Amino acid sequence: NGDSLKKVCTIIKESTGAAAVSITDKTKILAHVGLGSDHHISGDPIQTFATKEVINSGQMRIMNSPEEIECSSEECQLKSGLIVPLKEKDEIIGTLKLYFAKRSGISFTHEKLAIGLSQLISTQIEISKVGKLEELAAKAEIKALQAQINPHFLFNALNTIVALLRVNPNSARELIVNLSTYLRYNIEETSTFVDISKELQQVKSYVEVEKARFGDKLNVIYDIDESIRVKIPSLIIQPIVENSIKHGILKGSGTGNIVISVKKHNSDEIRVSVEDDGIGIPQSFIENLHAGKIKENKIGISNVDNRLRHIYGSGLSIERLDVGTRVSFTLNMSA
Incomplete structure (x- = not known):
């Protein structure tokens, strides 16, 4: 299920000030939290052309306007965003996306933080050889100590x-x-x-x-x-x-x-x-x-x-x- 991925997106959203955070694999949305969740739905195919481009190129992309995001929904309220690839070794396995509700909403700090987050997630995947974050989230509830990883830390x-x-x-x-x-x-x-x-x-x-x-x-x-x-x-x-x-x-x-x-x-x-x-x-x-x-x-x-x-x-x-x-x-x- 996507509950654990939603938790990851929620933590990132609350800590970065993004209007929405999304994680995808190469073809579909795995989790989306925040603005646009009415049509960016877990399990649905990827909605934006920009995401597909990042998956194909392996390069981070910054979008400063809805026109650059190119969402398939005409009523989408996402105005700017950045997309970074997630990798296992050298293979692109998906994307991490931070969206904002205003045009040109991406700061230098947002850019570097997104890169750090994508590297953290990618390294975790590469080290553990598991992409099943839902299993990790379930195990995290087993012990009180495990449940208290401090988000501030x-x-x-x-x-x-x-x-x-x-x-x-x-x-x-x-x-x-x-x-x-x-x-x-x-x-x-x-x-x-x-x-x-x-x-x-x-x-x-x-x-x-x-x-x-x-x-x-x-x-x-x-x-x-x-x-x-x-x-x-x-x-x-x-x-x-x-x-x-x-x-x-x-x-x-x-x-x-x-x-x-x-x-x-x-x-x-x-x-x-x-x-x-x-x-x-x-x-x-x-x-x-x-x-x-x-x-x-x-x-x-x-x-x-x-x-x-x-x-x-x-x-x-x-x-x-x-x-x-x-x-x-x-x-x-x-x-």
């Missing part, structure tokens, strides 16, 4: 990509891959346990996206015993790291260090810890966490604590340091 990352595309295209491409890896893991990973190396790769992808945005303000050190081979609960480390960045570093001076450590605690156990030198966690938060009184907007760290308690019998250890906070947990190697 996503579009801050996209804005960073847009900026890098102008000055450092190679870095932009690396960031697209890191963002795609992060999103793919959050959406696709439905296993209860994963290899710790896979979990750490997701953490590193997340960190690289944030470092691209904050630059030298954020320093992350990995102290990892590479000899450790163990399966751990999926999506268990990244929320702790995100909490350190958002509530430790950024709410403090805005600059700081995070150390992510995975070490053998003894012959039977490993310890995972995330330590920052940020503003420090309030004692009230620690007390509320252990009392199960964390508000829903803090569900990330609460979710981790609850899952660890359910699986292992003990949750997170949170320590207030002289400077900053250390959050850790211990796992049995044979678990």
Whole structure:
């Protein structure tokens, strides 16, 4: 079904200010949200000549007037727009379209953002080898953590990509891959346990996206015993790291260090810890966490604590340091 594609279009529309957003394959409309939805209908053949031209040429096209859009409906209210191709490897598989309700409504920012979005979607398709976004959307509802991918984080990352595309295209491409890896893991990973190396790769992808945005303000050190081979609960480390960045570093001076450590605690156990030198966690938060009184907007760290308690019998250890906070947990190697 097209519900998941409609969700994608809705997020893009709300975040870009477009009057309408559409995704097509090579012959038909897969989803259309916004102005013109009365005749740009999912499942119907592509309505505009401009879209067919982009599919044939593989080149982005900007239309500043209805005459350039060439919609088959005479009553179409779409006045300007831009169309970018979606690709799997070198093959054109469809288009992403942003439409506006006024003539010449496309800004330079819209142009670069559309390019970044198309590259993100195309890279995601190429990496995952699946074009079934409806399956991904269904899986995204399985876990509370997966459902809470922050749209602000996503579009801050996209804005960073847009900026890098102008000055450092190679870095932009690396960031697209890191963002795609992060999103793919959050959406696709439905296993209860994963290899710790896979979990750490997701953490590193997340960190690289944030470092691209904050630059030298954020320093992350990995102290990892590479000899450790163990399966751990999926999506268990990244929320702790995100909490350190958002509530430790950024709410403090805005600059700081995070150390992510995975070490053998003894012959039977490993310890995972995330330590920052940020503003420090309030004692009230620690007390509320252990009392199960964390508000829903803090569900990330609460979710981790609850899952660890359910699986292992003990949750997170949170320590207030002289400077900053250390959050850790211990796992049995044979678990």
